[in-house]
Amino acid sequence: MSNHRTILHLDMNAFFASVEQQADPSLQGKPVAVIGSGARTIITTASYEARAHGVGTGMTTHEAKRLCPELILVIGNNREYTRISKLIFEMLGQFTPLVEVFSIDEAFLDLTGSLRLFGRADVIAREIKARIRDRFGLTCSIGIAPNKLLAKLASDMQKPDGLTIIPPENVASLMKTTPIRSLCGIGPSTEQRLKYLGISTCNDLGHFSSKILTRHFGAMGARLKQMGQGIDDSPVIPTTTEEEVKSVSHSTTLDHDLTNKDDIHKYLLMLSEMVGRRARRYKTKGKTVTLTIRYADFTTFSRQETLPSPLNRSGDIYRAVTALLDTLQLTQPIRLLGVAISNLVHASEQLPLFPEERRLTTLSQAMDQVNDRFGETTITFGTLLGQDNCSHVIAPAWRPAGIRDVKVK
Template identity: 40%
Template sequence: MQRKIIHIDMDAFYASVEQRDDPALRGKPVAVGGSRERGVVAAASYEARVFGVRSAMPSSTARRLCPDLVFVKPRFEVYKAVSGQIRAIFAEYTPLIEPLSLDEAYLDVTETIPGIASATQIAQEIKSKIREATGLTASAGVSYNKFLAKLASDYDKPDGLFVIKPQQGLAFVEPLKVGQFHGIGKVTAAKMNDLGIFTGLDLRQQTEAFLVQKFGKAGRFYHAIANAVDDRPVQPDRIRKSTGSETTFATDLTEWPDLIDGLAGPINDLWQDCERIRSTGRTLTLKVKYADFQLITRSRSFGSPISSHAQLAQCTHDILQTLMPLPKGVRLLGVSLSNLESMDGVASQNEVGKQLTLGF
């Protein structure tokens, strides 16, 4: 059976929530994030995007592009609550929901509910219910696989609905720049350009063997999507692969006590997230961005998952110690855990260890 996939993407989600809740912000260029010199834009309203303001952009750059930009501190608890409302609307139509973040998700509606004939109609109803329940707009893409549904939701933003039918897939992919493909980042796109691959048609004309030779196992995926093929299922219980937190500092850090203080926030945030999702990890990664924007990471894997905040802090400090003395000042520090496992299982293993120690 031909699958029916919907990709829902909320329009400028964080910024739109802020404009909804504060009428004074409506119609104005808004950036959610830190306004200080070292701040970063987490989200930008469409009024701000006109000036070139984008998420992940340094706040100082955003302010230069748009002098009238209004900065608003993020309220993640509010965004999570709104996301929960949206998720409840999705559940009215299918149990096959794969969240990608707070503001986007894939839905498999191959088995349509009685009385609704098409995936397009379901997407229209979801968009209407989201607007009614939250006062926000969403864009939707409808197609026969996840790759095309994602492209479709980006095609007619904001508040759009675009459908790519099975007979249209190949033609839709052909003229797109490879950098527009979800799953092909800037570095990979640049490498493809160096090989003379600029569009979907160029990519399709390469053999799978050639792409695997140049890009490893990912080459198979690139070959498939160039042919408008994507067999990945919508995974409602998709396992989270990692969790992390980072912070950018107002001034560059050079001394050990300042670095330890600077890591305290990300370590606390990371462990709180671990407790929230009831998962912890075996692989710890420290991210360091120097004053000249050079970015490095250092990872360490352990025989068992990290089991406490204190252990997380100590292991992070140990990794940082390997970088001392620093070659230059540090503007950003981040910490993340991957190879996640259930915290409950870790707790059970620890309890068994304690019993064995006490008993023998």
């Protein structure tokens, strides 16, 4: 294990709910749950007062109200969450250039090169916590450890408003009693498969046969064994140097299940426009188009096609995904739709040679310029007039800049 590194993981506490409580003092100290604006919504985040009653992310509002009748439901203000998140990440950059945004409310910092300037890691952590509290009225939990895996583990140990440090010399003893489910990267499915092998603690995992782990988990087996030993050599990757984005996508859970093809086509056009807008903004095109469908019973599948030429015009993306839809025999009402382009290439700024192609490209550029200046859907397709925009959800892949920065409502 690389003991010379000092990694900090920051996790904002009940971020969405805390932002709402800070904005409205009447909500402070009360059980609050943030929900979406659609008819079919779930709990996005619950305040710690609500969590004490068992309310958690992913619950339906009916389930949450049954557990906590006095629960206050608040429609999320995603623009405000992304605004505050960006400001927090900018502030973190004052302590080290090595800041990796993990999600809208989490980040890793490599403090190894910053200690001589700012002092001990715990001093930096307390300064970060104080600045976030003073500027935004919010709390966070921080973990400090020799690597990202352990720093994430540490930040979960004391919530809310915690600060936990795992020195290198304490790693072995900590792993002896830590349940495998506490490690980032081991979800419920992997946990069950490991328990089938008799593995329930990190100590069990770290001492288990590599050969058997590889037989059951393939190449991931060796990585799992290292995780059980608290080993993680992965670097903190600043957002500006993240691995190149492989696709541009957008999906939406529908307010009600759809069976009518015309209604399905409207949502596909809307999603195609959202994907096309982001692709054009960052001057990229995709040769492969993917359509994702989730049925009412949560069965999910995708269909894709690789085209002769890359595309990023919304109409072209729409025609490609509707062609994929036409190949399917739908057997159930649709709950979710998703559109993506991948196999990305750089988009030339040169106008197409043929007049019709040039006209369509110029039209897209004109629409983009108006929408950039006056707001999304200021100009849109006629069939989408009055249609609610799908930009309700902040995806886990969201980042504060670049092509992953989806402009949410």
